[in-house]
Amino acid sequence: MTKIAICGGSGYTGGELLRILLGHPDVEIVAVTSERSAGKAVDQYFPHFKGLTDLKFVPLDKESLVKKADLFFLALPHGASQQAVDYFVRAGKRVIDLSADYRLKDPEVYTQWYAVEHTYRTTLRKAVYGLPEIHRRKIKKAQLVANPGCYPTSAILGLYPALKAGIVSTEGIVIDSKSGTSGAGRKADVAYNFCEVNESFRAYAVSTHRHTPEIEQELSLIAKADVKVNFTPHLLPVNRGILTTIYAPLKNREISDKEVVSLYKKAYKKEPFVRVYEEGLPDIRNVRGTNFCDIGIKVNRRTGTLIVVAAIDNLIKGASGQAVQNMNIMLGLDEQTALSTIAILP
C-alpha cells in the first residue's frame, strides 16, 4: 500500500482525487490538506462522502506530511505549488503536481504567461509532462510529474496523430474549446454564480489564456517545428466536460475521413483511455465521470481542413483521473486501476 498525501483537498480536483483514490486498492490516503477547513471531517465538508471516509482535513504542514506519505498529489493554486513541489522533491518523494507550475519547460515562457518568476529551475528540469499517451516511458521513471491542464489534454490528444503523421500544416490551426464551469474551480466569485452562468454562454481570455503556451510546447515537440495556435476557451453552463473543436489545414485535401480515422485508431490502438469514433462525434456526456478522451474526425474537402472534435471530463482526464493514471504508471500498477468507470447517463 503506497501512502498518499493530497495537498489542497477542498477544491473540485481535490475532491475528485479523494473519490478516485478511496476506491483504489493499492494506495492509502494518509493525509488531505485544507487551510480553511483544517480540523473538519471530510464528509462534513463534502456530504457526498458521508459514511465513506473518516479522514479529516489537516493544514499543509510540509515537515509533518513528508514523514507520513510516499507520494504527493498537489492540487494547489498556480504559483503556490512551486515551493511545495520543490520541498517534497528534494525530500526524495514522488510528486504529481496538478498546477501549471512545472508544465512549461522554459521558465521565461512561464514568467511571460503567468507573471511570476520560476525560482526552482533545478526541480523544473526534473519535471515530466504527464500526458501518458505521449510521455509514458518518461513518466514511469519520473520523480516529478507535471499533470497537464484540462484544455491542453483535449487539444494535444486531438492533434497528436495528425501532426505526427504530418498530414496537417503547422500554421493556421484553430482550437475552439468549451469547458464546463467546474474548470473555474470552487471559489466565491459572483461571475460563477448559478444565475450568471446558467442560460449563458461566452468566450473568455481570447488569445491570452495561459494554457496556450502549454499546448504550443507539446504540439511543437510533436511536429518538430514551431507551432502557434489560436486558442479560444468558452464557458459552458454544465458542471463538467470539455469539448474542443480543432481546425487544421490539410496538406492534401484529397484525404478521406476513413484514412484519418484509421491513422488515429492506429496511433491510439494501445491506449486504454482514448476512444476514436469510426462514425458520429463525441459528446461530453459520454465521457463524464470517466478518464476517457473521445475523438471524432471530419475532413472538409471543400476547404481542405481537418476538423477534430475531442471530449474529456475536465476534472478526470483533464485533472484528477489523469493524475491517478500517472500514479499508476509511476508505481508500476495496471494503468486502469480505479479508473475503469463508465459514464453515468443521463
Add this chain to the structure above:
Amino acid sequence: MTKIAICGGSGYTGGELLRILLGHPDVEIVAVTSERSAGKAVDQYFPHFKGLTDLKFVPLDKESLVKKADLFFLALPHGASQQAVDYFVRAGKRVIDLSADYRLKDPEVYTQWYAVEHTYRTTLRKAVYGLPEIHRRKIKKAQLVANPGCYPTSAILGLYPALKAGIVSTEGIVIDSKSGTSGAGRKADVAYNFCEVNESFRAYAVSTHRHTPEIEQELSLIAKADVKVNFTPHLLPVNRGILTTIYAPLKNREISDKEVVSLYKKAYKKEPFVRVYEEGLPDIRNVRGTNFCDIGIKVNRRTGTLIVVAAIDNLIKGASGQAVQNMNIMLGLDEQTALSTIAILP
C-alpha cells in the same frame, strides 16, 4: 457466474442495469432486449459504452431467452410486463420486475389506478415488494421481486421509522416529491423536450399519480392501519434525483430533532444504503449515481409537525440500483456488490 437477461434495455433504467451489471464480478449478461434496436450493438446505441461491451440488442423472444438466462430483469412498460413476468416465473426462473405490474397486492387496486386487469393473479401472489430495508427476509427467498417505484422508495424510507414507532399520526400526511426528468423515461414527447423542461418547474398528476396506492399499501402495512396520503409529484429540470419532503403530524409535539434522528439512526443502523443526517439536509447531488437514500429530519414545534426530507437517485435506488441490490440478496451475495460508488461532484 449467474446468467442474466435484461428485457427492455434501451431505456434509462435498462441502460443503468447494463452499466451496473457490467461492473458486477458475479454475473454475466447473456442477453439484452430491445425491439426497435434489435441487431444493433449496445455501444452504437449508447456511445458511453463504447469499447466496454460487445453486447448486441436482441428481440424479446421469451422462448429463446428462457434457455439462456437464470435471472431476468424486466424493464418493460407497465402492462407489458405482466405476461412476460408470468412466463419466466412459470419457467422456474427468478425475476426482478422493474414495472409496476406486481407491486400492488390487491389486483382491484391495480385495476383502479392502472386501468387494466391483472390477469396473472397466481403469480401476483408470489411477488415480494422489493424494498430491502423492510422486506429483506422475504426477498432472500423470493422467486419474483416487484422492484419499488422511485417516488415510493423515497416516501416509504422517509416515513418508515416514524410510522413504525408510532410517533406520527396516520392522517394528514403530505408527501411533496420532486423528480429529475429521467423519471419520465426515454421517449419522443414534446413535453419532455429540453426547451420545455429547462428553466421550468411544475406539479403534475396531483392526487392522481399511480405511485399513490403503492405508497399507501406499504405505509399501511408499517402503521398497521389504513393510511391515506396527499402525494404530489413535480418535474425538476435536472437529469436525476428525487427529493421528497414529507409532513406528518406529530402525536407529541415536544419531541426533539435529536430524538427523532436517533430513532431513525437506530432503525437504519444496519442498512448499507440509508444515511441519516445528524445535521444538515440531503441534496439530490449527494446521492446522484449512487444507491444511497439520504434522510434529514426537522421537527416543527410551532405546528407540531415532523418534516422528513429524503433524497435518492431515481434511476439507481429508485430503479436499477435497488434491482441489483435485490439480486444480490436473492443470490446470497454481499448486498453492496457493484453498488459501492460515490457520488460524482459536481
Add this chain to the structure above:
Amino acid sequence: MTKIAICGGSGYTGGELLRILLGHPDVEIVAVTSERSAGKAVDQYFPHFKGLTDLKFVPLDKESLVKKADLFFLALPHGASQQAVDYFVRAGKRVIDLSADYRLKDPEVYTQWYAVEHTYRTTLRKAVYGLPEIHRRKIKKAQLVANPGCYPTSAILGLYPALKAGIVSTEGIVIDSKSGTSGAGRKADVAYNFCEVNESFRAYAVSTHRHTPEIEQELSLIAKADVKVNFTPHLLPVNRGILTTIYAPLKNREISDKEVVSLYKKAYKKEPFVRVYEEGLPDIRNVRGTNFCDIGIKVNRRTGTLIVVAAIDNLIKGASGQAVQNMNIMLGLDEQTALSTIAILP
C-alpha cells in the same frame, strides 16, 4: 414625470427595477445607487443595458438624493433599510421598500425572526403591506409601502380566496415552495456557485425561514383567526420563478374542483395580474419575465384536501414588478403600465 430614485441598484431586484422603469412612460429615473459600483456606468456593470441608458451609479447619499427624487424604491438588505426608509418618509417622500423591514406589523415578531430591533416604530405604523390584490385601497393613499416577500406573495395569493370563503381549516396548512436561485440575490458565495446549484435540489431553512411570520400575519388577517403554517422553501436550479404547492384541509370534502375554481375566479375577476386556471396547472415558465401570478386548483377528495399551486416570477411579481404595480397605484396610473409583458418561451 415622477422622479424616481432606486437605492440599491446593483442586485437582481435593482436591475429589474431599472429594466421595468426604463420602459415606463410616466417616470424618470434620476438616481440609482450602489456603494461598490459608484461612478460606474450602469451599462458597464450590466452589459444587457448597453446603449439603453446613460445612468451612472452613485453612492447612497440620502441628503443629496432627497432633493432629487419624489419617490424612492429601496432594494437594500434587510436591516439596512430601516433607517433609510425612515429618513425618506420623514422628509415627506413616498417610499416603496423591497426589504423585509416594514412588512411585519408587530416589531416583537420582527425582532424574534430577524434578530434585530425595530427602531422606527412610528414609521412602521405608517407602512402598508403592498399586496395590491388585498390592500389596494390602502396602497393608493400610502406614503410607505412594504413590498411583500417573494414566497409570501405566492402563498398568500394562493390561499386568499379559500381562507376568505372559509372553505379550508386554519390548521394543518402546508406550504411547500420552490424558488429559482435569483431569490438568493447576487453575492459571492460558494453555496450559490453554478456547480453547487446545477443538477442539485434541496430544502433549506425548514421551519425557520423568515418569510413564515409574514405569511402567517396576512393569512391570519384574512381568516380572522390565528394561522400557523408549515413553510418549507427549496432551491431550484433555474434562474427565476417560484412554484408554491399548498395543502389545506377542506372543511367539506364534497366540494368539487369546479366550485373552487369558480370561487377563485370570482375573487380575482378584476385582478389584471392573477390568472386562475380552469384546467391544467401553472408552470413557472408561463410567468417568467411577467408580473402574473398563475393559480391552479385540485381537490383531493380521498384525503379531503385542497391543493393549490401558485406560480410567480420571484423577481417581478415577487419583487420589482409588484413594486412598480404599487407605484402605479400610488401615482393613480393605470396599474399595468410598464408591466404588460408576455413570458418569453422557451
Add this chain to the structure above:
Amino acid sequence: MTKIAICGGSGYTGGELLRILLGHPDVEIVAVTSERSAGKAVDQYFPHFKGLTDLKFVPLDKESLVKKADLFFLALPHGASQQAVDYFVRAGKRVIDLSADYRLKDPEVYTQWYAVEHTYRTTLRKAVYGLPEIHRRKIKKAQLVANPGCYPTSAILGLYPALKAGIVSTEGIVIDSKSGTSGAGRKADVAYNFCEVNESFRAYAVSTHRHTPEIEQELSLIAKADVKVNFTPHLLPVNRGILTTIYAPLKNREISDKEVVSLYKKAYKKEPFVRVYEEGLPDIRNVRGTNFCDIGIKVNRRTGTLIVVAAIDNLIKGASGQAVQNMNIMLGLDEQTALSTIAILP
C-alpha cells in the same frame, strides 16, 4: 392597421411572432395556422398567452387566408414553404418567409444542399435576403423577403465590416457556432429530450450544415470574391442564444483591437440592433429576448488572426424579431417598433 397572417404558428418561431406582434401597435393578427392544433385556442396550446389573446389556430387554407390578410409570415418547414410563398406572392401579397426556401439565389445550390428541386424560380428571383444591415434598401421595396437563418445572421454580421474593408483574407475563415436548443424547433424527437441535451455538448452537421451556402453567398457578395468557410454548429444546453466565434486571417497583423473596433462601430453606427463592444465580449444572456446582435473583437497578433464573437437570440434576431424588423421596414414604420425590449437578467 396592417392585417397579418402567421402560417405555422405552433412552433417556437411562430410563438415568438405571436408574442412580438401582439405588442405591435400598427398591425392586427387576423389568422394563425396550425394543422395539428386547428380549432384550439392559442392560449390553451401556449399557456403563457393565457388571458392575452382570443386567437384560435386555423388550418392553412390558402384560399381563405389570402382574402383576410395583407402581409404573410411563413414559419413552415423547409420545402413546405416553396409553394405557399409562391401562392401568396402571385396573389399580390407581401410575404416574409422564415424558411430557407427563398434564401439561396442559385436554385442549383439550393438543390445541392437541401436535396429538393426549386420549382418556383420566377418567385425566387423576386426574393430579397432579409438582413436589414446589408439589404435595407431592397427590403423596403420587396414583395418577398427571405428571412435569414439564425447562424448566418450571426456569422454575416460578425464578418461584414472586416470583409467589406478588406482587412481579412477570404480564405481560411473558421466559423465556430454554438446554438441554444430552441434552434432545433419544437418537435417530438428523443435526441432533443431534456436528459439528452442537459449536461451535454456536441458538434453536429460538421462541414455539412445547410446554413453554409447561405453564409458563403452573402460573404462572397460582401467580399466580391468567392468565399468558402469552415462552419461548425454545436448544440448548447440553453433554451436560446447563438454565440458565433469567427477566426479570419488578417492581411496586416499589426492592426490593433482598437482600430478594428472603430471600423466595426463605424460600419454599424446607424444600426439600432447591432452593438459593438469597446471592451469585453458578448454573452448570449445579454441579447436573450431581444433583437440585438452583440459583437466583440480581439486581434491575435501572435497568429495574425482576427477573432470576432457575435451573439444573438436565435429566435429573435435569428428569426421572428428580424422578420418583424423586415416588416417594419417594408411598411415604412419605425424599425424598432415592438422590438425595443431589454434582456431579462438573469
